[in-house]
Amino acid sequence: MQICFFEDIKCKNFKPLTLTRPPWDLRIGILTIYQKWEKMLRPELIVWNTEEHLKDVFKTPDLIPSKPCWYINSRVLPSKELIQDITNLNPGDALFYENELIALCSEDTFDFNLLDSFKPAKKIQLGNKPCLIEYVWDLLSLNASQIESDIELLKDKPIHKEADETVIIKHPENIYIHSSAKIEPGVILIAEKGPVYIGEDAVIEAGAVLKGPVAICKSATVKLCGRIYDGSTIGPGCKIGGEVTNSIFHSFSNKAHDGYVGKSIFGQWCNLGADTNTSNLKNNYGMVTIKDWETKRSYDTGIQFFGTVMGDHSKTSINTMLNTGTTCGVSANIFQSGFPPRYIQSFTWIDGQRNPRFRFDKALEAMKAMMARRDKEVTPEYAKMVEYLFEIREN
Structure with missing residues (x-):
C-alpha cells in the first residue's frame, strides 16, 4: 500500500508553523502526524504534495507506478476506525466527512490543482467525525x-524503571520512562x-x-x-x-x-x-x-x-x-x-x-x-x- 498526503485550503490555518514544514510534520502528542500514520498504517511507501518552497527540504519519493495510491488529508489524525474505512476504498472512491475530503483512492496520479472541483466516482460519507485539526489551537x-x-502506538514504549528513592511517583502504572533517561533526585511525577x-x-x-x-x-x-x-x-x-x-x-x-x-x-x-x-x-x-x-x-x-x-x-x-x-x-x-x-x-x-x-x-x-x-x-x-x-x- 502506498499513501500520499495532500494539503487542502484549510492547511493555511497552521501558519506560521507551516511556513517551514508541511502540516503532516506538525507534532501533536508524542509523534508527528506523519509518524502516527506510519506506525498505524505501516504503508509500503509514503509520499506527499506540499508547497513549492518546501519541496527541496522535504523531498518526496516517487509513487510506485501501476499501483493504486490512497491520498490522505494532511490534517487528519489516524484511528483504527478511520484506517479501516480508508483501506476499504476502491479506486475512484472518496471518503468525506460532510464537505471535508478525508481520503481518496486512485490508480492514476492525482492532479491537486483540481482538488476543489474533484468529483469522485463514489462518494462515501463518514458517520462519525474523524480527528481532524482545523485551526492551530486544535x-x-x-x-x-x-x-x-x-x-499505545509505541510498541517499544519505555516502561517504568527504578528511580532514586527521593523521586515521588504517583500512579506508577501510568509512568513510562526509557531506560536511558535520567531522573535526578527530588523529581515528582504525577500520573x-x-x-x-x-x-x-x-x-x-x-x-x-x-x-x-x-x-x-x-x-x-x-x-x-x-x-x-x-x-x-x-x-x-x-x-x-x-x-x-x-x-x-x-x-x-x-x-x-x-x-x-x-x-x-x-x-x-x-x-x-x-x-x-x-x-x-x-x-x-x-x-x-x-x-x-x-x-x-x-x-x-x-x-x-x-x-x-x-x-x-x-x-x-x-x-x-x-x-x-x-x-x-x-x-x-x-x-x-x-x-x-x-x-x-x-x-x-x-x-x-x-x-x-x-x-x-x-x-x-x-x-x-x-x-x-x-x-x-x-x-x-x-x-x-x-x-x-x-x-x-x-x-
Whole structure:
C-alpha cells in the first residue's frame, strides 16, 4: 500500500508553523502526524504534495507506478476506525466527512490543482467525525488525548524503571520512562489524570514536577525545578524550565529559565530569554482574537485561553511579555520593553521603535550558530527555503 498526503485550503490555518514544514510534520502528542500514520498504517511507501518552497527540504519519493495510491488529508489524525474505512476504498472512491475530503483512492496520479472541483466516482460519507485539526489551537485541545493514544502506538514504549528513592511517583502504572533517561533526585511525577512519558536520553533535573498527560521526547531536558503541567509536549532536543501548561515545543527549542508559558505552540529552534511570559487569558475573560497570517484580518477564535504561536528560529530577550493571542513568524527577534505587537512578521527586530527588518545574512548566520550547537547543519536547500520566506515578507 502506498499513501500520499495532500494539503487542502484549510492547511493555511497552521501558519506560521507551516511556513517551514508541511502540516503532516506538525507534532501533536508524542509523534508527528506523519509518524502516527506510519506506525498505524505501516504503508509500503509514503509520499506527499506540499508547497513549492518546501519541496527541496522535504523531498518526496516517487509513487510506485501501476499501483493504486490512497491520498490522505494532511490534517487528519489516524484511528483504527478511520484506517479501516480508508483501506476499504476502491479506486475512484472518496471518503468525506460532510464537505471535508478525508481520503481518496486512485490508480492514476492525482492532479491537486483540481482538488476543489474533484468529483469522485463514489462518494462515501463518514458517520462519525474523524480527528481532524482545523485551526492551530486544535493542536493544544487534542494534545493530551494524543499523548495517551501515541503511547499505545509505541510498541517499544519505555516502561517504568527504578528511580532514586527521593523521586515521588504517583500512579506508577501510568509512568513510562526509557531506560536511558535520567531522573535526578527530588523529581515528582504525577500520573493521576494521564500518563507521564519520558523518552530516550531525556533528562529530568532535580526538583522538577511533571503532571500528566505530558510527553518529554527524545533527548529533551526539563531544567532544575521546572513545572510541566498536563497537555504539554516537550519535543526532541528541547531544554525547558520554569512553568509550562498545555503547550507544545517542537524540536530543539529552548526555554531554559523561569517564566510562564501557557496554551502556546513554538516551532523548531526558538529561544525564550529568562522570564519570558505568555499571557493566555484576557483581563475581561473574553474570547481571544488573533490575526490570520495571510489576510492580516483579526478574527474571534471562540476560545477563552490561547497564548502564543511562534514560527521557527524566533527569539525573545529577557523579561519579554507576550500578549494573549500573539502570532509570530520565522526568525523574529523580540527585545522591546512592554508588550510587543500581537502580530509579528517574519524577520523583524521588535525594538519598540522602528521594528526594522532583519538582514537576511545576519538571520542565516544566527540560524547556523544555533544549529551548530546541536551538531545540525543549515543545508543549501534549507537556506534557499529561508531566503524565499525572507523575500516574500512584506516590507
